[in-house]
Amino acid sequence: MSAISKFIKKKRREAGLTQEEFAIRSGLGLRFVRELEHGKETVRMDKVNQALSMFGMEAVPGKKDE
Amino acid sequence: MSAISKFIKKKRREAGLTQEEFAIRSGLGLRFVRELEHGKETVRMDKVNQALSMFGMEAVPGKKDE
DNA sequence: AATATTTATACCCTTAAGGGTATTACATAC
DNA sequence: GTATGTAATACCCTTAAGGGTATAAATATT
Numbered sequence: 662m663s664a665i666s667k668f669i670k671k672k673r674r675e676a677g678l679t680q681e682e683f684a685i686r687s688g689l690g691l692r693f694v695r696e697l698e699h700g701k702e703t704v705r706m707d708k709v710n711q712a713l714s715m716f717g718m719e720a721v722p723g724k725k726d727e
Numbered sequence: 728m729s730a731i732s733k734f735i736k737k738k739r740r741e742a743g744l745t746q747e748e749f750a751i752r753s754g755l756g757l758r759f760v761r762e763l764e765h766g767k768e769t770v771r772m773d774k775v776n777q778a779l780s781m782f783g784m785e786a787v788p789g790k791k792d793e
Numbered sequence: 794a795a796t797a798t799t800t801a802t803a804c805c806c807t808t809a810a811g812g813g814t815a816t817t818a819c820a821t822a823c
Numbered sequence: 824g825t826a827t828g829t830a831a832t833a834c835c836c837t838t839a840a841g842g843g844t845a846t847a848a849a850t851a852t853t
């Protein structure tokens with residue numbers, strides 16, 4: 662599971678949001694939110710960044726291991 | 728320009744590779760490499776990670792500003 | 794300056810991402 | 824047990840991402 666997928670799932674739950682509520686608030690499709698959290702690797706980066714921006718984050722290069 | 732785009736462009740040049748050479752070595756399409764470095768936002772995350780993995784990196788959540 | 798190299802756009806095609814919706818599975822209650 | 828809320832899969836459709844190739848522009852290099 663990617664760091665991004667795990668991050669979104671964790672943060673969303675901490676915010677007390679369902680996938681549906683998160684989808685609505687972020688302007689993303691519910692199916693996309695599900696697939697992103699489920700670890701789908703072929704998602705589009707703009708949508709990923711749209712999700713991350715809900716928590717003031719964006720996709721950046723990071724060390725692979727650790 | 729996204730942090731990832733800038734990172735790839737910078738690292739590729741530091742490695743002394745042309746976009747074409749980088750495309751070949753990473754197994755990505757030349758056109759994709761061009762569009763990624765040019766800042767296209769709708770690229771696919773798996774391809775982005777394939778590019779980042781050339782430098783031992785992957786897309787992770789990071790603070791937006793700074 | 795001219796020339797070679799690298800990078801950027803534009804064309805068409807195939808494939809699949811994302812959306813909507815419905816259905817199914819999985820919880821956590823009651 | 825049944826009901827309720829949440830999450831996961833499956834269907835079809837529209838749109839566009841990515842590949843290949845060709846051409847144009849930009850950037851060295853001499």
